[in-house]
Amino acid sequence: MLLGLTHRRCLLKCRSVKSQTTRSAVVDSALSAFRSICGEDGVSLAAAVREQHGKDESVHRCFSPEHALLSRCRPPDVVVFPRCVEEVSAIAKVCHKHDFPIIPFGTGTGLEGGVGAVQGGVCFSLRNMDQVLDLHQEDFDVTVEPGVTRKALNAYLRDTGLWFPVDPGADASLCGMAATSASGTNAVRYGTMRENVLNLEVVLADGTIVHTAGKGRRPRKTSAGYNLTNLFVGSEGTLGIITKTTLRLYGIPESMVSAICSFPSVQAAVDSTVQILQSGVPIARIEFLDDVMIDACNRFSSLSYPVTPTLFLEFHGSERSLEEQVNTAEDITQSNGGSDFQWARDPETRNKLWKARHDAWYAAQALRPGCKAYSTDVCVPLSQLPQIIVETKEDLIENRLTGPIAGHVGDGNFHCLMVVDPDDPEELHRVHLFTERLARRALAMDGTCTGEHGVGLGKRALLCEELGHTSIQVMQGLKDALDPKNLMNPEKVLQLRRV
Template identity: 85%
Template sequence: MLLGFRPSLRLLSPRLQLLQSRCVQSEHPATSAAVGSVLSALRSICGEGGVSFGAAVREQHGRDESIHRCCPPDVVVFPRCVEEVSALAKVCHQHNLPIIPFGTGTGLEGGVSAVKGGVCFSLRNMDQVLDLHPEDFDVAVEPGVTRKALNSYLRDTGLWFPVDPGADASLCGMAATSASGTNAVRYGTMRENVLNLEVVLADGTVLHTAGRGRRPRKTAAGYNLTNLLVGSEGTLGIITKATLRLYGIPEAMVSAVCSFPSVQAAVDSTVQILQAGVPIARIEFLDDVMMDACNRFSSLSYAVSPTLFLEFHGSERSLEEQVLTAEDITQSNGGSDFQWARDAGSRERLWKARHDAWYAALALRPGCKAYATDVCVPLSRLPQIIVETKQDLMENRLTGPIAGHVGDGNFHCLMVVEPSDPEELHRVHLFTERLARRALALDGTCTGEHGVGLGKRALLCEEVGPEAVKVMQRLKDSLDPKNLMNPGKILQ
């Protein structure tokens, strides 16, 4: 239970002492009485139960699923509406307190770590689905709504939201990190599926990036503020509402699994299927190490070899054409016959096994930690980079099963590492840097979907160049001149 108890100011925890010191150092000189005033202001906005100093609660909100160490905030607040978020932000702005937005904590780059302390805005209580317009294929959601909750809400409408990063992440958090996932090859990433955002800026100003209530499918009106905020990782503002595109549920769906004699053959098949114009919904690659891990973890019996998981959406007739073309291409590259998953239950089990790849990789070395790499390259460069990466892993004696959304050139090595072994940690660090720079050398990116967070700030500069980073910094300074919004992320 989350309790917003009132601690004695004579018995401040180290974190609250830090909060006091920040107040003293700000342009508003403060004593412990002022600290009490700040805490009273937070409680007056979201209630006694909406403010927590508990160590367990703060630690929960100081970590995500990455390998980065936990950096707890000084205090966690639980606003219930945009008005409360705005009022809380004004208090933080007045007292120079960092602001860290928190959705579900499923990120993979340390994006929620309170590296400079401050106030974590946990948005889980804002969990309403708003303004559904089925005839226009759009919906607005608050930040506590997850993708599974939205699709459950939409179940009887004939509509769905297809962006699927695997974890049951919050949709506004997915917008903040520009998430994608297994369906991106057909339906795009969050960047293509967000129509408008309601955002609270560092000073409490409420911004509607496309105008209040606007939801056109396209616009040529001014700067694209929506896409500026998508992928900003909480460094420019707190997303309090997202207007999203929806899609009709396909008439028919079918999934298949196909194994290959080599990585090259599997990835070549992927590229050729896309070049043939097959509107495939999902096409996922798992290498032999990952397939072995998934077989063990999910009690499967697929071949332990490079494998594609495929899914086709459309009418019954169009599916026949898609499947025939895909089968011809895979078999020409030495692929096996398709193993089918036709009914909803079979498809769900197949894709659950794919989504459980993280946990399957961890099970290869019980007691170890996992770190997910994330690069993306042009499709024509995909076979080269995966083959070179496999060789790099073997030469450096590293456990790194590969799984990827290869339909859009994005793949991950799920590095399983013993955190108490500094030599192995060093080898993993060097490997991940080589992988990122290998992607950059092939005209790709150091992150296709996880974001920059804490770990890829230097790589961002290498990727876009110092002039682009300077422009990003000027944008940050313009919207957040005190550097209160999730400081220490993306930019140095």
């Protein structure tokens, strides 16, 4: 128990050998400090709780120094459950004093191994801070604590005529989504978290509380100094703990229409996407599913869509403008050989259609029961999409891998939902090599290895290839400036430097 803490202290501070008694005394005093801050119930050493907080939904494996073993789960030494920012700050100060790593934890729905306690340490589970604060309906903004998920916020907003559109697959916490720079199916119209966060409250490694745009500020635009808000958005807990986020809200559209359309080729589907965007249709969602994905969806949800490259579309607006939008889109898809264009106007049919899309993850997993899904996440300029998708499908077939494709094609972002046996190291290795080839293919086309899932543990080496040495050095300089002891979620995003 608490070996990780002791190990880290030992690594960082106690270069001369200290007795086990001294170490235990330090750990005991920290634990009692945590208990006096959060209460007895707010501190857990239970193995099950620690394990639950040591992993996300990825298949990345962490190196465990005690066992020299690879494991998906790397539990923290202790989990704390603060109830307010003052408690977060107070616990961070104790950690800072003792050089304990600090790992923020939202819902654990990340996909790149962002929460494993690679060096041990203290996991800050933020689920008890779950209040929606300061809704300003007339100003289209709201502030939420880190325990509030996107679905919980939209349920809270139900009677206001407003909604928050960013929708990664999981029901993630909004502060976690900010930390990951998440997006989803609506980004083509409403932007990603980067465009929708107005302000953040952040606790730094030394316990300092910072308001990135000034306390309580919420202008819709600003040019007041460096953009701290967007420095913390996407920093994945490596620069600070996000304890509040102020978000832009949108009016719920008067009307929504969905549609689905089948295509003879990937090229035809992507050409339609580009032309729809060029035509100025303010499309709300435009999702691509390849033949393998459609087949999986048909099987999983007992549907009978043609097994060809397919677009799922959604239009938001007034009744009249929708008719025009859909007509334009239908004309464009037809001119590209699209067929079986089906509208869905009533909520029930619309929901059925989108449920099929949202169940893609489970539909993919159901192709190989007992296996786990791992999602790739490249994003390229639109014109490169057909080529990269075609090459990637060939690669999958050549390497006997199951990886149906679904993507937010309006942004140039797509996922191969790799279905793998997590206990088969040879298959995991093949998947690993495939994902590296895919990422390098995206990089060669001016794209990124990660459109919306972040870097975590999984993409650190690729990040270096993507950004180059000088940009990584600049990022490391910023990390050193904000977290000189390297306590905040260590080893995530940036690789440990060789000394």
